[in-house]
Amino acid sequence: MTENASSAAAPSIDAAGAVNAARKIAVVGSGYMGGGIAHVLALGGARVALADVSAEVAQKNYDRLLAESDEFVAAGLFPESSTEILKKNLWAAKDIEEAVADADFIEEAVPELIAIKHQTLARISAAARPDAIIGSNTSTISIADLSGPVAHPERFLGVHFSNPSPFVPGVEIIPHAGTSATTVGAVRDLIHAAGKQTAVVKDVTGFVLNRLQYALFHEAAQLVEQEIATAEDIDTLVRTTFGFRLPFFGPFAIADMAGLDVYNFCYKSLQTEFPERFATPKILSDLVDAGKLGTKTGAGFLNVPAERTPELIAYRNKAYVAMQKLIDELGPAPIS
Known part of the structure; x- marks a missing residue:
């Protein structure tokens, strides 16, 4: 390494x-x-x-x-x-x-x-x-x-x-x-x-990097304040689930692979409790209405051709195994 x-x-x-x-x-x-x-x-x-x-x-x-x-x-x-x-x-x-x-x-x-x-x-x-x-x-x-x-x-x-x-x-x-x-x-x-x-990126408040970073932190802090989970458990979930994917795929690639129709449904579910905070982005609903559901239809945010899906899945699986090997090799971070 x-x-x-x-x-x-x-x-x-x-x-x-x-x-x-x-x-x-x-x-x-x-x-x-x-x-x-x-x-x-x-x-x-x-x-x-x-x-x-x-x-x-x-x-x-x-x-x-x-x-x-x-x-x-x-x-x-x-x-x-x-x-x-x-x-x-x-x-x-x-x-x-x-x-x-x-x-x-x-x-x-x-x-x-x-x-x-x-x-x-x-x-x-x-x-x-x-x-x-x-x-x-x-x-x-x-x-x-x-x-x-x-x-x-x-x-x-x-x-x-x-x-x-x-x-x-x-x-x-x-x-x-x-x-x-x-x-x-x-x-x-x-x-x-x-x-x-x-x-x-464009010159807007927070630019892009910090708007994304602080949006995640804001939601995480609310979850701790509401005693839904501890800071330690939230960090564990982020590291071992969607955060585990992020070195290889950004949020749009992950959404395309999951299926934009799935994302659309999940937004509706979240809206039962948080109607404003999780309003469905128009850019997502427009794609779903047009039948562009991500990699399974060959069109979505990134328009990966459907015939490349097996190659993409093979890369994904190899990447995740390599990431876990690296984590195992390094051992846990000296935090706690």
Whole structure:
């Protein structure tokens, strides 16, 4: 498992570095999230400047990232060359202005307070090249609201990594209404070259990742408050049932495989107790009314052809067995 984990978490410098080698990147905010993002981009081959409120803080976090890299290598999580690649590609700048002066892409990763972000983005915008792309790692703040201090806002967008950045593969890309398509494409290319996957979503409150994450948490918290189940039992159910599927299939693929007519019926059942909270989504009822019931009819949310159903089921079964083997190998998380 170590070999596969290493190649997935840290793309080879030969594969990704050749694409990113000419790129100069700055990450402003060198804490846990910013440092992790810098780690990803530097390991992906780009030359990355790390900046913070002072040169001392940036240097301290640079040293921390190298020490963490050594730990990841010792644990078999990253290739043996990882720390040397970081030493070659990552550097601590004396201030924001030095870090961004010649950068092609700048990622802001300061605390999630709009006043601090505005102040930081104003400094970045004033010191960066006018054609440099600027991203924010905000998880909830409107990208349009953040864009105010940025000159040439068409080059500004949200680039939202997840915690912990070196290990979580997905990155949420959030253009605001004025972001250019060229900017979006360039950022996706940069992120892909660092071995991550991207999804482009609209600039709405909470974007997509956190709307989904907090919707689940909200329902789970109500179940605990109403003494329907304990937090421990809810976590067990999520991990061992629908959560067990999620590394392989998103909610629409799962619905298609279950049958959209089944989902439609279940919504009606839920509505007997929660008519508003579980109102049937129109997009679902429209598909059911049109006879598009998922994989069994060859049309649904994802339109998987019916003849591919046996192949899909075979993949699903193999994936779930592999997941259980991995869980058995790792053992239970050290929570309780």
